[in-house]
Structures are given as structure tokens and as C-alpha cells.
Amino acid sequence: MTRAGRVLGSLALAVLLLAAPVAAQQPATPISESEAYEIASQLRCVVCQNLSVADSPSEMASQMRELVRERLRAGENREQVMQYFVDRYGEWILLAPRRSGFNLLVWVLPVVAVVVGLGIVALLLRRWTRGASSPAVAAPALDPAMRERIRREVERDE
Amino acid sequence: MTKLWRWLIPLSAIPVLVLLAYGFRVNPRDVPSPLVGRPAAPFALQGFDGSPVSLAAHRGKVVVVNFWASWCYPACYEEAPVLERGWRGYRDRGLVVIGVDIQDTPEAGQKFIRDFGLTFPNARDPAGKVSIDYGVYGVPETFFVDRKGRIRAKHVGAVTDDVLKKHVEPLLAEPA
Numbered sequence: 001m002t003r004a005g006r007v008l009g010s011l012a013l014a015v016l017l018l019a020a021p022v023a024a025q026q027p028a029t030p031i032s033e034s035e036a037y038e039i040a041s042q043l044r045c046v047v048c049q050n051l052s053v054a055d056s057p058s059e060m061a062s063q064m065r066e067l068v069r070e071r072l073r074a075g076e077n078r079e080q081v082m083q084y085f086v087d088r089y090g091e092w093i094l095l096a097p098r099r100s101g102f103n104l105l106v107w108v109l110p111v112v113a114v115v116v117g118l119g120i121v122a123l124l125l126r127r128w129t130r131g132a133s134s135p136a137v138a139a140p141a142l143d144p145a146m147r148e149r150i151r152r153e154v155e156r157d158e
Numbered sequence: 159m160t161k162l163w164r165w166l167i168p169l170s171a172i173p174v175l176v177l178l179a180y181g182f183r184v185n186p187r188d189v190p191s192p193l194v195g196r197p198a199a200p201f202a203l204q205g206f207d208g209s210p211v212s213l214a215a216h217r218g219k220v221v222v223v224n225f226w227a228s229w230c231y232p233a234c235y236e237e238a239p240v241l242e243r244g245w246r247g248y249r250d251r252g253l254v255v256i257g258v259d260i261q262d263t264p265e266a267g268q269k270f271i272r273d274f275g276l277t278f279p280n281a282r283d284p285a286g287k288v289s290i291d292y293g294v295y296g297v298p299e300t301f302f303v304d305r306k307g308r309i310r311a312k313h314v315g316a317v318t319d320d321v322l323k324k325h326v327e328p329l330l331a332e333p334a
Contacts, residue, residue: 046295059261063286088293090192 031072039081040065044093052095191293191312198303199291203258203281206268211281216254220329221303225258225289228266230297233316237298238274244322245278251330254278260289260297302326305334
């Protein structure tokens with residue numbers, strides 16, 4: 001091996017050794033921008049009124065979006081990224097409450113309310129319609145004497 | 159049947175009353191933080207004076223981590239002298255105040271520190287990572303970290319002398 005060759009060889013080795021950690025820090029698989037957007041759209045922007053991190057132009061939201069990307073790049077999945085924010089801000093940070101435990105009430109109560117409401121409407125409808133068609137509640141029959149009197153009075157007015 | 163209906167309407171008001179009774183007793187200024195009682199997240203930032211600012215460097219001391227910004231008027235302007243006074247008064251007993259400037263420009267932050275003559279460690283959090291790690295909503299927010307590195311309290315809004323004393327004195331009395 002020539003001297004130049006040896007130098008070149010060690011240079012190549014040095015480049016390889018230096019490049020290895022750099023390559024390890026940058027995973028080959030790029031993160032999905034839509035996944036990052038999905039996560040950000042489920043997080044509440046903490047400095048806004050009713051805006052998600054995805055929709056807010058605030059500096060804090062943009063820092064949070066960058067953090068979401070960074071954690072995805074580090075190999076975390078959606079659940080892990082969301083949990084990171086929940087651990088620090090509480091479940092308040094989730095725009096939609098989780099469907100478990102006490103929160104289930106939020107999801108179940110509207111359905112229960114609609115069902116109960118429909119039940120009450122059905123019950124009332126049945127009662128009203130039954131009332132109208134029932135002969136028992138129809139106008140009380142007039143006795144012949146009263147009928148005669150009405151006839152007479154109407155005739156007199158004419 | 160009709161008897162039941164007569165009771166149903168007043169009865170349905172009870173859950174609403176219970177909710178209101180609870181809601182009016184809660185202090186709206188208390189922003190709950192899941193971090194109270196948990197270990198304080200470590201951070202390493204570069205201070206305004208160029209020196210490193212980290213939580214780990216002050217292990218064994220009571221640390222007051224204060225998030226601020228130069229645009230946060232008036233709350234941050236009110237508490238800056240309080241924090242400086244507290245730091246000077248308690249440092250001999252093992253207290254450190256660390257200021258973290260968030261969502262700010264270096265020049266404006268530097269001017270704020272100069273204007274108030276702040277001498278405790280102060281650093282910028284340019285990417286906002288430390289503030290998010292601490293679940294910060296806005297400025298000012300202050301965390302009280304005990305000698306074992308645990309977050310023991312969080313204060314939202316300007317820190318007053320009384321607030322500082324109330325949180326710091328018991329923590330200073332605890333053994334390391």
C-alpha cells in the first residue's frame with residue numbers, strides 16, 4: 001500500500017466513523033406530516049379560545065407543533081405524543097375528552113337524553129291521540145229538553 | 159303517574175344546584191397542574207450572560223422557577239422586584255431563583271433584566287421546550303421546587319412577597 005493510499009484509507013475510515021452517529025440521529029423514515037397535523041388538531045391551544053394547536057397562529061402553538069414533529073421523529077407513536085402533553089397539562093389539553101371512566105358520561109348522556117326525550121314524546125302523543133278518539137271524552141250528550149231550548153232560541157234570534 | 163311527574167321537575171334541578179354549589183366554591187385562579195408532586199423536569203439552557211443555567215446545578219436547594227416575558231405587562235413587571243428581593247433575602251438559606259424568558263426576543267429580555275437589575279440566573283427558552291415541559295399556559299407562572307427536586311406548588315400570576323414567603327419558608331425548613 002502506498003503512503004497516499006494509506007492516508008486515503010484512514011481518511012475514509014474517519015469520515016465513516018464521524019458519519020455514523022450523524023446517520024443514527026437522522027432516521028431514514030421521514031415523519032408523516034398528516035400524522036403530525038392529526039395530533040396537533042386534537043390538542044387545545046393553551047393560549048387561545050377554542051382553537052387547536054394545528055389551527056392557531058400563536059408562537060406557543062407553533063412551538064408545540066414543532067415538538068410534536070420532533071417526538072414523532074424520535075420514534076414515538078400518536079398515543080405517546082398525546083400522553084406527553086396530557087402528563088403536563090392534564091386531560092384539559094385534549095379537545096375531545098377520552099371515552100373512559102367519568103368522561104363516558106359526556107358521551108353517553110346526550111344519547112340517553114335523546115332516547116328519554118323521544119320516549120316522552122311518544123308517550124304524550126299516544127295519550128293525546130287516544131284522548132281525541134275516545135268516545136268517553138266526547139261532548140256530553142244533550143238531553144232532549146235542552147236541545148229543544150237551543151233550537152227555540154236560535155230560531156228566535158233569526 | 160301524575161304524582162311522579164310533579165316531583166320530577168324539582169328533582170331535575172338538584173344536579174344543576176350541586177354543580178353550581180361546587181363551581182362557585184372553586185377558585186378560578188387555581189389552574190390545576192398535574193405536575194405538582196412530581197419531579198421537576200431537568201433543563202439546561204444558556205443564560206443571558208452566556209453561562210449555563212440548569213436545574214441540576216442547584217440540587218439540594220429550594221428552586222423557584224419563574225417563567226416570564228418582557229411583553230408581559232404588568233404582572234411580570236410587578237413580580238420582578240419581588241423575585242429579586244426574595245432571592246437576595248433567602249439565598250443564604252439555600253434558595254435559588256431561576257428566570258426563564260419565553261416567547262421573547264433576546265434584546266427585549268436583556269433590557270428587562272437590565273431595567274430591573276436582576277441578579278439571579280436568567281435564561282431564554284428559544285424553542286419553548288422547557289415551558290411546554292412545565293405545562294406553562296402563559297406568563298407569569300412560577301414553580302416551587304423542593305430540595306429533593308420535586309415540584310411542590312405552582313403559582314399563576316404575579317408573585318407577591320406574601321406568596322413567595324408562603325411557599326418558600328416551609329420548603330427551606332425541610333431537610334435536604
